[in-house]
Amino acid sequence: MQPKKKLMPKSAFLVKKYERHIRLLFIAFITVLCFVFITRSGNGSSETPVLPPKTVEPAVSSPGGAKDKFLKPHTDKVQNVFYPEDDGVREKACMVTLARNKDLWHLVTSVRDVEDRFNKNYHYDWVFLNDEPFNEEFKSVMTAMVSGTAKFGVIPKEHWSFPDWIDQDKAAEVRKQMKEDGIIYGDSVSYRHMCRYESGFFWRHELLDEYEWYWRVEPDIKLFCDIHYDVFKLMKQNNKKYGFILSVSEYEKTIPTLWETTKNFMKEYPQHVKENNLMKFISNDGGKTYNMCHFWSNFEIASLELWRSPAYREYFDYLDRSGGFFYERWGDAPIHSIAAALFLEPEEFHFFDGIGYYHPGFTSCPVEEAIRLQNRCTCDPGDDQTWGDSYFCTRKYFGARGLKLPKEVR
Template structure:
């Protein structure tokens, strides 16, 4: 651990390049922006929903599709991309394609992206799984979960079906969307030059990532050109470290919902980070998840204006739910979720930390507007 102080310092000591010094122009008139964001007649942004899914998850996926189609996509018809490590059945293709008027695409995960690389000791990896399973760590003993996390961390964005996309919206089977989405999140990403968007932020199980931060600091030390300077006021480092980079606070964006830039996820910086982590073996010897990997990369490589909290998109995955709690017209007229169930202000949430880092109230992330009949609720 002797190199940790030096590596942490590397996070802080990076020089600015020309792009870092550019000043982002303020958004133009908000009313004009909202008109564009809600204009379904404009040419679609180059974007799609991307789902890693198995044939056995067909009905849970159809439920997710129904929510998104009803809440948003019936107006915009963004395509769906389904990826699987096994060939999709004819039943799966037929029963998913009938859920949408949009294009649907079915892709196979390359075998080399869902198998052990040569540098992994599979016997040791099996023992590590047994050890974590004995500690009752969620998915601690699962081999397939590790392949999934590795794939979601660094490979899915490289699939040829994403070649023509500027943005993707990751969707999982069995999720719920509880608010009407009357604007185009993809266009918002494009108009504001955003790189990453999320709904839920929470803390990771420490036992699953004991060496992830040390490995990250080693990467930062050896690849300082990819690290956004910690000393800049718009740095995001504080999202993942409470002590200026010495340790990881376990906060991460839950990546089962993320809207992100394909260009960023395919960038030399991000892919170099993933390759470095991959070669360290933590996806198999520990249980590194794609959510902390994505989130740490965002915090180290991007700046505040690159990230957006989709506060007005109600979302539920398993027992974790994001539900807008303000403004009253938003909660009462555009959403059906119960505000008191929102995980945002739970002790395990990192939402308050995000707002503190951004120095903004939650309401500043509201993009949607009240309908005329909602005005009495203001």
């Protein structure tokens, strides 16, 4: 008698019967999952992938236009600048603000803009300087606002006062006459101290001793666009020494003898003037006269070593001894600009395109649509004054550097 066959459990029988179908369903399920993943990651899609904020490339006026704005590594084909990726290493840099206690609520939005648009990703320190001690409200608010360390310094009295060689009566007469002539800040003593301080002393403050780079930020400014790269690392890795956004013309009545004094300095200190300089930006006739063009210094990203150099120290001392800060109304913007043009090579300058900037009176808004969209700019390009004629000097700068204007500029 043959043994009775052992019957399989019903569940096992069904699994064996439909095993091939189950395998096919599993393969189909995995295939669908892979397709969904690949599609969502951007492969196989005709749409431009949305990249995380830190991998979006900076805005530049490059001939490639929008199609290569996300290329890595990225080069600005106009200014021949390489935009570095974030390697997590921070430069010896800080933001610098000259302010008074009464400026607090005019400064809060400026600081917030720089933090939101840039520094929240990098946490650089912030140095605040004042000719009197900051009060507790100013310090507590600013400490809360910044993502790096907030430092508060008092300006030494000798840096914010009349030097002993200034004739006080003569200086007072000048201020009186300038007021009658309707010259802006013509009768202001504090404005003159500020211009002299920004020209010759801010970079000597002990709080800045540990830094190599700075970004000057003032009250009431606005940033319109995201900045997706480390501006200080860009300057360092590309061997840049002076960066700007706006360039305008100075009021000639405020600096009637500045250029003659500068020419005298060049004769006495020819060793400081670079053979390959940017004279074409500040003079239309090879240095005979000054064309009044200067970089608007309320926005500066620059090397502190430029101002610490023997060339600039001797230039500032020469100007200071002439008395022009008080007998006229010399501004720090033309002084910084003239010095940089004479002591640097053209390739050591950088025009910060793509940031978007406002200081009361003037607006810079990227003219390229792709840049504005990429950097989430909140400005109206119709308000841009960067490329204006006559009073504005950015075209002059591009011409002096031999750079091609963006195609959107007419």
